[in-house]
Amino acid sequence: MNIKEYVTKQLGRTNGKRYEAYVVHRIISKLDDLSIKFVTQQYVSLPDGKFALTDLYFPQLRIHVEVDEAHHRRNDNVRADEIRSRDIVVRANSNPLIRIDVETLSIDEINIEIDKIVKIVGEARNSEIDFKPWDITAEYNSETYRKKGYIDANEDVALRTSVEVCHCFGHKYKGWRRGGAPHPDENTILWFPRLYENSTWDNSISNDELTIFEKSKDTTRAEKMLSDFLAKDVAKRVVFARVKDNLGSVMYRFRGVYKFNPEESRESGALVWKRISTKTKTFPLPV
Numbered sequence: 661m662n663i664k665e666y667v668t669k670q671l672g673r674t675n676g677k678r679y680e681a682y683v684v685h686r687i688i689s690k691l692d693d694l695s696i697k698f699v700t701q702q703y704v705s706l707p708d709g710k711f712a713l714t715d716l717y718f719p720q721l722r723i724h725v726e727v728d729e730a731h732h733r734r735n736d737n738v739r740a741d742e743i744r745s746r747d748i749v750v751r752a753n754s755n756p757l758i759r760i761d762v763e764t765l766s767i768d769e770i771n772i773e774i775d776k777i778v779k780i781v782g783e784a785r786n787s788e789i790d791f792k793p794w795d796i797t798a799e800y801n802s803e804t805y806r807k808k809g810y811i812d813a814n815e816d817v818a819l820r821t822s823v824e825v826c827h828c829f830g831h832k833y834k835g836w837r838r839g840g841a842p843h844p845d846e847n848t849i850l851w852f853p854r855l856y857e858n859s860t861w862d863n864s865i866s867n868d869e870l871t872i873f874e875k876s877k878d879t880t881r882a883e884k885m886l887s888d889f890l891a892k893d894v895a896k897r898v899v900f901a902r903v904k905d906n907l908g909s910v911m912y913r914f915r916g917v918y919k920f921n922p923e924e925s926r927e928s929g930a931l932v933w934k935r936i937s938t939k940t941k942t943f944p945l946p947v
Contacts, residue, residue, distance in 0.1 A: 662796065663694060671688065684700060684716050687778055690778045691781060691782065695794050696785055696794060720794065723758065724757045727759075729763055758780065805828050806827070806828060806944055811828065813938040829942065832945055832946060855915075862875045872899065873930045873932055890922055897917070916939075917935065919934055
């Protein structure tokens with residue numbers, strides 16, 4: 661996907677929502693800065709375990725904008741297990757949230773509020789010492805992370821395919837369809853889980869992303885997995901969760917490095933993984 665497709669598809673998601681479309685389109689137009697990435701209708705998880713949508717989100721600056729109007733989507737009855745498969749910004753509770761109450765404002769007043777938001781976003785961009793201009797080509801390219809030498813979950817890294825993930829760890833695979841792949845460290849594997857319930861697995865991740873629970877729906881298999889892992893001395897996983905972005909495309913979001921926790925696994929009957937790092941080393945491709 662190129663930048664033209666991305667921008668037009670994101671803006672197209674506001675079609676049919678009059679006030680939201682006006683506010684979002686005007687903000688993006690007045691910013692006139694394609695170095696700032698934006699996402700429309702971004703799912704977020706809240707501290708109380710509930711989910712919501714923000715109408716406009718700037719990932720690099722972690723700024724959210726909500727257009728408050730009657731019958732707002734926040735009241736929609738969206739099933740949690742459906743949202744779990746989406747690409748969720750779990751740290752939204754600590755991010756700035758700017759609201760525009762379009763129900764009570766005139767068009768001129770709405771425009772004034774939009775100008776304030778444009779100024780806030782622009783100032784945040786200019787004051788961010790480590791601001792990295794958005795490059796959609798580099799964002800989803802494994803070469804970007806091989807050159808950096810690491811991947812950091814705090815930088816919201818996601819790749820489009822599991823093959824691209826494998827390329828970050830020294831594999832020259834042309835295709836890869838398995839749920840895991842080898843890692844240069846023999847006690848570690850690359851893992852591409854669905855962290856939500858599906859037909860064969862009942863996996864989940866805590867809202868703070870510190871703990872992953874893995875359990876097969878096949879009781880015999882679940883018991884054997886638990887027994888096998890309890891017999892191991894060390895087990896780590898570099899986790900790239902399979903999710904869908906808000907445009908419906910599958911992607912693999914880096915969640916961190918997790919280590920098997922025997923004590924909690926015995927108590928829960930599931931494999932329990934505890935995050936030990938938000939950062940992992942990448943490896944060059946073989947010559």
